[in-house]
Amino acid sequence: MEKKVLIVYAHQSAGSFSAAAKEAAVEVLKAKECSVEVSDLYAMKFKATATAEDITGKVKNSEHFRYAEETKLAWDEGRLSADITEEQRKLQEADLVIFQFPMYWFTVPAVLKGWFDRVLTLGFAYTKEKRYSNGIFKKTKALLSFTTGSQETMFSPTGINGDMNVTLWPLQNGILHYCGFQVLAPQIFWAPEDAAPEGRSAMLAAWNTRLQGLLDEKPLFFAPMDWFDCEKSFQLKPESVEKCVQEFGLTAGTHCGNHCRLITR
Amino acid sequence: MEKKVLIVYAHQSAGSFSAAAKEAAVEVLKAKECSVEVSDLYAMKFKATATAEDITGKVKNSEHFRYAEETKLAWDEGRLSADITEEQRKLQEADLVIFQFPMYWFTVPAVLKGWFDRVLTLGFAYTKEKRYSNGIFKKTKALLSFTTGSQETMFSPTGINGDMNVTLWPLQNGILHYCGFQVLAPQIFWAPEDAAPEGRSAMLAAWNTRLQGLLDEKPLFFAPMDWFDCEKSFQLKPESVEKCVQEFGLTAGTHCGNHCRLITR
Numbered sequence: 415m416e417k418k419v420l421i422v423y424a425h426q427s428a429g430s431f432s433a434a435a436k437e438a439a440v441e442v443l444k445a446k447e448c449s450v451e452v453s454d455l456y457a458m459k460f461k462a463t464a465t466a467e468d469i470t471g472k473v474k475n476s477e478h479f480r481y482a483e484e485t486k487l488a489w490d491e492g493r494l495s496a497d498i499t500e501e502q503r504k505l506q507e508a509d510l511v512i513f514q515f516p517m518y519w520f521t522v523p524a525v526l527k528g529w530f531d532r533v534l535t536l537g538f539a540y541t542k543e544k545r546y547s548n549g550i551f552k553k554t555k556a557l558l559s560f561t562t563g564s565q566e567t568m569f570s571p572t573g574i575n576g577d578m579n580v581t582l583w584p585l586q587n588g589i590l591h592y593c594g595f596q597v598l599a600p601q602i603f604w605a606p607e608d609a610a611p612e613g614r615s616a617m618l619a620a621w622n623t624r625l626q627g628l629l630d631e632k633p634l635f636f637a638p639m640d641w642f643d644c645e646k647s648f649q650l651k652p653e654s655v656e657k658c659v660q661e662f663g664l665t666a667g668t669h670c671g672n673h674c675r676l677i678t679r
Numbered sequence: 680m681e682k683k684v685l686i687v688y689a690h691q692s693a694g695s696f697s698a699a700a701k702e703a704a705v706e707v708l709k710a711k712e713c714s715v716e717v718s719d720l721y722a723m724k725f726k727a728t729a730t731a732e733d734i735t736g737k738v739k740n741s742e743h744f745r746y747a748e749e750t751k752l753a754w755d756e757g758r759l760s761a762d763i764t765e766e767q768r769k770l771q772e773a774d775l776v777i778f779q780f781p782m783y784w785f786t787v788p789a790v791l792k793g794w795f796d797r798v799l800t801l802g803f804a805y806t807k808e809k810r811y812s813n814g815i816f817k818k819t820k821a822l823l824s825f826t827t828g829s830q831e832t833m834f835s836p837t838g839i840n841g842d843m844n845v846t847l848w849p850l851q852n853g854i855l856h857y858c859g860f861q862v863l864a865p866q867i868f869w870a871p872e873d874a875a876p877e878g879r880s881a882m883l884a885a886w887n888t889r890l891q892g893l894l895d896e897k898p899l900f901f902a903p904m905d906w907f908d909c910e911k912s913f914q915l916k917p918e919s920v921e922k923c924v925q926e927f928g929l930t931a932g933t934h935c936g937n938h939c940r941l942i943t944r
Contacts, residue, residue, distance in 0.1 A: 426730060429743035462727035462789040465691060478694035480872070482828070520853030521786060524727040524796045528789035546839065563747070567912040572920060574811065574904075574913040576848060584846050588785030607745070639839075647832040648839040655837065 417448045417629055420508040424455045424515040424526040431561055431606040431614060436514045438618055439559075442625040451504050455525045461497060462528025468495045486536040494535065501533040510555045510629060511595070517560045520581050530589055539593045547638040549594015555633065556595035558585060559621075561603040578602065587636065596633035682713045682894055685773040689720045689780040689791040696826055696871040696879060701779045703883055704824075707890040716769050720790045726762060727793025733760045751801040759800065766798040775820045775894060776860070782825045785846050795854055804858045812903040814859015820898065821860035823850060824886075826868040843867065852901065861898035 421439055425432035436452065443450050453460070464481050466473050469488040473479060488494045494502070505511065515526050522530075534540070544550050562569070569578040582600060590597045601621060606614050641654035686704055690697035701717065708715050718725070729746050731738050734753040738744060753759045759767070770776065780791050787795075799805070809815050827834070834843040847865060855862045866886060871879050906919035 426746065427742070427744040430745075456728070456730065460728075462793060463721070463725075464783070464788060464790075465721065477692070479692040480695075481691065518729070518796050519792075519799070519857075520849035521792070523729060524789050524793035525729075527784075527786070527792045528727060531783050531789045534784070565913075567914055570914070572915040574902075574907045574909075576852060580845055581849050581853065583841060584785035584849060587841060588846065592784075637839075642839045644839075648830075649832055649835070650837040 417509045418507050419443050419448045419450045419510045419512065420504045421450065421452045421512045421514055422455065422526065422529060423452055424523050426456045430516070431603065432514055432516050434618060435559060435603065435621055438622055439512055439514070439625055442622055446626070453501060453504065453529070455529060460525055460529060461532070462525045464528070464531045468498060468532055469493055470495060482536045489535050489537045498532050498535070501529065502538055505533065508554055510557070512557050512559055514559045517562050520575075521585060534589070534593060545592050545594065547594070547636070549592065552594035552596070554595055555598055555629070556590045557598040557601060557628070558582065559601035561606050563605060563607070565608070566604040586634070591636050597636070598628070598631050598633055682774040683772050684708050684713045684715045684775045684777065685769045686715065686717045686777045686779055687720065687791065687794060688717055689788050691721045695781070696868065697779055697781050699883060700824060700826075700868065700886055703887055704777055704779070704890055707887055711891070718766060718769065718794070720794060725790055725794060726797070727790045729793070729796045733763055733797060734758055735760060747801045754800050754802045763797050763800070766794065767803055770798065773819055775822070777822050777824055779824045782827050785840075786850060799854070799858060810857050810859065812859070812901065814857065817859035817861070819860055820863055820894070821855045822863040822866060822893070823847065824866035826871050828870060828872070830873070831869040851899070856901050862901070863893070863896050863898055
């Protein structure tokens with residue numbers, strides 16, 4: 415069956431390496447008979463800031479405006495703004511979502527953070543019952559594809575920036591896995607601006623190759639909900655602690671399933 | 680001497696717990712004869728998205744617009760937009776910066792991410808030579824003060840969200856320490872919306888108490904630049920690895936200096 419792909423793309427310039435990586439994904443995936451939609455956030459002038467204007471009509475409590483509760487209510491009643499509703503439609507239809515961006519300050523640029531803040535609303539993207547391995551998007555795959563300014567060695571466990579898995583934890587676990595997405599390994603383009611033209615071409619060629627089999631990749635491992643006591647404290651059950659320490663380490667190590675272990679003192 | 684404090688505040692509502700925490704800081708610090716400025720990002724309708732409009736006059740390369748390079752040049756020539764220049768002035772004058780926000784998706788709301796993206800420009804806030812413990816803001820203290828939606832147990836090393844130190848790593852190390860700031864321990868208000876009124880009052884009272892001595896607090900420990908080989912790979916020097924593992928653990932554990940250790944396989 416035809417697969418649907420959404421690319422959420424955040425770079426200001428069509429001449430950028432990020433643009434080339436996005437174009438490669440569009441081409442390869444279309445050739446594989448996927449239908450591909452691109453949300454080009456800068457071109458769309460996508461609103462980044464979460465405000466009461468995201469709700470059509472009256473808010474429930476303007477004196478004490480609470481974004482999550484107000485957007486939950488608006489979503490229930492079909493009163494989210496048109497731009498949010500449109501992104502939610504694209505996301506709901508997608509089998510795979512690729513986020514293509516340059517890393518800004520160890521995470522996504524503000525315009526993409528705004529997409530997460532405004533599109534992944536309570537009710538639509540998660541509830542207290544439906545999150546992590548019980549999450550709403552558990553049938554959807556998601557992938558962070560990004561360029562860095564730093565060289566790879568700086569982001570190693572002994573590098574000055576620390577392990578990239580730690581840096582990606584809030585994005586991969588806190589946003590994507592939290593909403594249930596099957597998180598594919600990140601596609602990291604290390605410092606393309608410092609690379610020679612051949613180096614950049616080689617990075618794009620590797621991405622092209624990976625794109626061929628992307629839809630069949632196995633997602634990263636995250637400790638499932640039933641390893642935790644989800645009635646009360648959301649702590650690892652005693653019998654799971656042992657599994658985590660032996661197999662993956664805790665927290666960052668647990669869920670990334672590779673590279674590093676985190677143990678408590 | 681009179682100390683200057685900048686509070687960068689990001690909540691939509693004056694009735695929020697975040698607003699009360701911000702007000703407490705203004706009151707206590709003014710009573711201690713600090714001069715206090717507040718950047719109320721939502722009220723200011725602070726622009727979150729990094730675009731060519733942040734530069735007055737011509738950009739160098741509109742075909743291939745690169746934000747860091749273009750804003751570096753504009754900063755050199757005094758051509759950054761007025762809103763960025765004004766925030767840079769406030770930051771430059773401050774002895775202490777408090778970021779007050781509700782945690783959105785394991786990090787800051789987009790409007791505050793936009794403040795980081797747009798205000799902390801290359802040249803003004805960091806250069807290749809001046810970063811981390813050699814950073815430009817090494818005489819300035821900075822502190823994340825925020826509310827969570829989750830209970831504290833969820834953010835422990837054995838909790839489903841993982842260790843809060845890991846979640847804060849990109850912000851505390853990747854942004855604040857990267858620019859040289861002395862990072863004070865985060866002020867975390869755990870799930871005030873789920874607390875009873877007395878619980879919220881107790882949280883504010885504890886913050887009030889902490890604010891009395893805030894300017895004299897010792898910052899968190901981060902492994903200093905000279906523990907790394909900063910000529911080439913930015914890897915920990917062999918003699919520093921031992922120190923890290925014994926004293927603090929690597930990466931997250933290294934720099935937070937507490938709570939957790941991260942060791943490689």
